[in-house]
Amino acid sequence: MSGERNGHVEKSTVLIPQVKFTKLFINGEFVDSISGKSFETIDPRSEEVIAKVAEGDKADVDLAVKAAREAFDHGPWPRLPGSERRRIMLKFADLIEQNLEELAAIDTIDAANLYSLGKILFINNAIELFRYYAGAADKIHGETLKMSRQLHGYTLLEPVGVVGHIIPWNFPTQMFSMKVAPALAAGCTMVVKPAEQTPLSALFYAHLAKLAGVPDGVINIVTGFGPTVGAAISSHMDIDMVSFTGSTATGHRIMQAAATSNVKQVCLELGGKSPFIVFDDVDVDKIAPLALNACLFNQGQICVAGTRLFIQEGIYDKFVARLLEELKTWVVGDPFDPNVNQGPQVDKKQFERVLSYIELGKKEGATLLTGGKPLERKGYYIEPTIFTDVTDDMTIAQEEIFGPVMSIMKFKSMEEAIKRANNIKYGLAAGVMTNNLDTANTVSRSIKAGSIWINCYFAFDNDAPIGGYKMSGFGKDMGMDALHKYLHVKSIATPIYNSPWL
Incomplete structure (x- = not known):
């Protein structure tokens, strides 16, 4: 068990990967934070610094939201046929599979997830979750309504818009996929804040998303801290929804920020004591x-x-x-x-x-x-x-x-x-x-x-929704419930005159 910190370190036949991505990912490009600041991400096994990562702030969130808003309002992603979103998401899943061992190692050095489980369980779960929601992307349908008056009615399911994802540090890959995959399938664009303790794999996934053909601005990653990046996402007037997994105390603050900004939708998966x-x-x-x-x-x-x-x-x-x-x-x-x-x-x-x-x-x-x-x-x-x-x-x-x-x-x-x-x-x-x-x-x-x-x-x-009662929050991840939380229901009615069938 020997090697060098700056290159590849061999430990128990595992090659510790060299960190490739440490900058913010905004509008399809890796960029420095506006302030130029960075923070250290630490290996919990050794207490040593793995890498310095760009430290985002409100100004960086503003840029990311602007990119996500442009991609939603004028870009192709929400307007693509569901079959095309499916194709791109399946390619994304394939790219994750091709980089499985490196991603498992990244989550081991950054989050201390067991490497053996990362290879056979955690990363594979993410792959299958992207494939699961890819399969749903072209099956988003409204309903035809039997109206009680002389009206023809139907519903449309439309993406909610720009989503802010704030994810925890305990399972960086699984939390990323649980939030991002259904939102992508629904046609949303997004700004993702990975936990400051474990930012590395989210940045790698941003790289893979671009390789897969996800358009610029659809996925944006702003690394940084809760009181700055998280707070800016929660209160931003141009974000339509926030999905958060984390502590109950932070969930309270997110609800308050959402209520005092643009009354954005909030989905919270909070603490537990099962x-x-x-x-x-x-x-x-x-x-x-x-x-x-x-x-x-x-x-x-x-x-x-x-x-x-x-x-x-x-x-x-x-x-x-x-x-x-x-x-x-x-x-x-x-x-x-x-x-x-x-x-x-x-x-x-x-x-x-x-x-x-x-x-x-x-x-x-x-x-x-x-x-x-x-x-x-x-x-x-x-x-x-x-x-x-x-x-x-x-x-x-x-x-x-x-x-x-x-x-x-x-x-x-x-x-x-x-x-x-x-x-x-x-x-x-x-x-x-x-x-x-x-x-x-x-x-x-x-x-x-x-x-x-x-x-x-x-x-x-994948089929079973998860989410809490009481102070464990509300809203669901996983299953079709997760997909539908990223969709608005729009009702449309037109009159029918002198129909003999009504």
């Missing part, structure tokens, strides 16, 4: 590994993480023992190592935030069963952490930690499990583990959350 409910009729050996992965996957940095583990009292001791046994096989280390299950947190701020929650859990009286400390090595690594004796009112049971921290709680009855699972401000997802069909149906209908997974977890699919 319950993972285990009833006493399950196969413990099968469900315990699933529960562990539901909490620790991607270092716990996933909004639907099953961080509140509710175990029915009849199997509580057996389940916890099996969980600890499974944890012995869990490997924390370099995300390029194919034997590793968990890499580092994304940056120093998130690393310190997770550790502060662990300390708060101990202070509030929860029992630290295992973990709770940083690894003694370079990088933002934290041990998998499990608390027991957690009560519903503790901070670690109520607030989204976004780290490898599990809170275990015991329950007696189905009614108690439902009540306690819903005793939270969030409502993004839930897992229900039982072999009783009545229990599964009752609990899944009773939990106030947007996605319920029965005897499985992270059951994402």
Whole structure:
């Protein structure tokens, strides 16, 4: 495992890619920020600088929006036949596939996504999502209406216009594709703000989009920070819609900015604190590994993480023992190592935030069963952490930690499990583990959350919309719901005189 930082670094037979794109992408060109400023993006494995990236500001957002507005109002993209948009999007997907390993490596050095999963899962999911929405691009149809008066009526579905996408850092490629692919299929143009922690793959995708034939101005990438770039997108008078995935606090600010500007449409997928409910009729050996992965996957940095583990009292001791046994096989280390299950947190701020929650859990009286400390090595690594004796009112049971921290709680009855699972401000997802069909149906209908997974977890699919209830936001990503949120419905009516059929 040796090499040079400035070129290609070989590690475990993986070539670490040299960063190619660090400038803003506006109107089909890579350009410096107007201010000339840049910021560092850090490798969370080593705490070393990967590259300096152009730091956009309001003036850069203005240029990007101007390009997107011109491309929407006068450019070809919204006016192309759906079949032509499909062709270009399929070529985009093919180009992603051709660069799969390099893109997986970029997200590993920038976001600490496991490289092995990047190759077989994350990048492939993005490829298939572009193909999925490409297939929908020529199937956007309105309806013919049977009017109650002497009128002939029909509806048209038209793109909403210029969209601002503000995406998070935990899965840079998947978040990019979830936002950009349906908006492209609908005929929208857009300004994308990738997270400041993980800007690199979005810029690479902009390059591939141009190669695929996406017209200039349709996709614009402005890298930078939330209080500047994000705020400028949210409040911009010439942006018609904002789609955001991230924290609830930031979602509040985006809604306020949208309401006080041009009352733009807003779609928010916000925080979560998902319950993972285990009833006493399950196969413990099968469900315990699933529960562990539901909490620790991607270092716990996933909004639907099953961080509140509710175990029915009849199997509580057996389940916890099996969980600890499974944890012995869990490997924390370099995300390029194919034997590793968990890499580092994304940056120093998130690393310190997770550790502060662990300390708060101990202070509030929860029992630290295992973990709770940083690894003694370079990088933002934290041990998998499990608390027991957690009560519903503790901070670690109520607030989204976004780290490898599990809170275990015991329950007696189905009614108690439902009540306690819903005793939270969030409502993004839930897992229900039982072999009783009545229990599964009752609990899944009773939990106030947007996605319920029965005897499985992270059951994402292109056809299945995801999105939250309560303070987890509103609006959907994935599925046809995502496509339709980027479309306006226009009603058209013409009179019919003296028709004998009316």
